[in-house]
Amino acid sequence: AQKVTQAQTEISVVEKEDVTLDCVYETRDTTYYLFWYKQPPSGELVFLIRRNSFDEQNEISGRYSWNFQKSTSSFNFTITASQVVDSAVYFCALSTGTASKLTFGTGTRLQVTL
Amino acid sequence: GAGVSQTPSNKVTEKGKYVELRCDPISGHTALYWYRQSLGQGPEFLIYFQGTGAADDSGLPNDRFFAVRPEGSVSTLKIQRTERGDSAVYLCASSPGHPYNEQFFGPGTRLTVL
Numbered sequence: 001a002q003k004v005t006q007a008q009t010e011i012s013v014v015e016k017e018d019v020t021l022d023c024v025y026e027t028r029d030t031t032y033y034l035f036w037y038k039q040p041p042s043g044e045l046v047f048l049i050r051r052n053s054f055d056e057q058n059e060i061s062g063r064y065s066w067n068f069q070k071s072t073s074s075f076n077f078t079i080t081a082s083q084v085v086d087s088a089v090y091f092c093a094l095s096t097g098t099a100s101k102l103t104f105g106t107g108t109r110l111q112v113t114l
Numbered sequence: 115g116a117g118v119s120q121t122p123s124n125k126v127t128e129k130g131k132y133v134e135l136r137c138d139p140i141s142g143h144t145a146l147y148w149y150r151q152s153l154g155q156g157p158e159f160l161i162y163f164q165g166t167g168a169a170d171d172s173g174l175p176n177d178r179f180f181a182v183r184p185e186g187s188v189s190t191l192k193i194q195r196t197e198r199g200d201s202a203v204y205l206c207a208s209s210p211g212h213p214y215n216e217q218f219f220g221p222g223t224r225l226t227v228l
Contacts (some may be wrong), residue, residue, distance in 0.1 A: 004156075035216065045157070045205070045219035091156050100209070101147065101170060102217065104156030 002027045004094050006105035013082050013112055021077045021108045023092030029053075034068065034075045035093040035102065045091070051075065082112045116140070118220035120206050126226045127196055135191040135223045139208030146189050147217060148181055149205040157205050163189060164211065196227045 003026040013019045025034065036048040049059065051068050059066045063080045079086055089109045093102040119138040127133050139146050145164055149157035159173040163183045171181075178196075183189040193200055203224050207217035 037219075042221075043203070044221045045207075047216045047218065050216050093156075100145070100215065100217075101159040101162050101173070102149075102157070103159070106154070106156050 002029075002032075002094050002096055002103040004092050004103055004105035006092055006108050008108045009106075010109040010111065013110070015084060015112055015114050016081050017112075018078060018080050019082050019110065019112075021079075021090050021092075021110065023075045023077065023105060025073050025075065025092070025094045027094060027096055029096040032094060032096040033100075035095065036066070036075075036077050037091045037093060037104075038088045039091060039107070040088040048077075079110075082110075084112050084114060086110060087112045118206055118208050118218055120204075120220040120223050122223060123221065124224045124226075126228065128228050129196060129198060131196050131227075133193050133196055133225065135193075135204050135225070137189045137191070137206030137208075137220060139187065139189070139206070140218055141187075142210070143208035143218075144186070144211035145209045145215075145217075146183060147207040147209075148189070148191050149207065151203045151205055151222070153202075160191070160204075193225075196225075198227050201225055201227045 005024045032053045034051045038046045065078045067076045089107045091104050091107045093104045121136045147162050148160040151157040161181050162170040166186045178194045181191045203222040205222045206220045209215040209217045
């Protein structure tokens, strides 16, 4: 069975601070994909990144970066110099098998204030 | 181009009634997914279509839930004899169909069963 754990329920930071959202996953499959989605107050899930199990390279996209470590089954997400517009619920998700259905964590609510 | 659309955006019904929720995927996307999101939780997988057929319906909670996609495009999620516990946001997602592609989500239908 697949499982995704996001232990941080809610994080509050002041604008311009860096923040890291943790994600730990469990799967017995050797081939899998990991995702991060953002759910702003409007409610629509927005895709941020996909990473496959064979590619442990870290990735940076603007102020966003992701650290994938198979040794600790973690796929953490860092926002540098946070902005108020980053306030949202962030979900980590895991996909295995040909159906590609996503198993989501419970999400981390990020609140960025001025 | 147009994203995934879902109708209605809100649905209020009484316990025991029948409801239908509609999803229009992105044009050309062969894979379609339904998820259910309860308050404070991550989305939970319900069913996956590849083309017209339900390739994986392992997430449907019981036989009151049924979904169809007769022409491989629009899908309808049907819930019979609704119960208060069915209240949630029902999300639809589509993807181009290759395994592990990112899924694009619609805005969801908020179902409230009184």
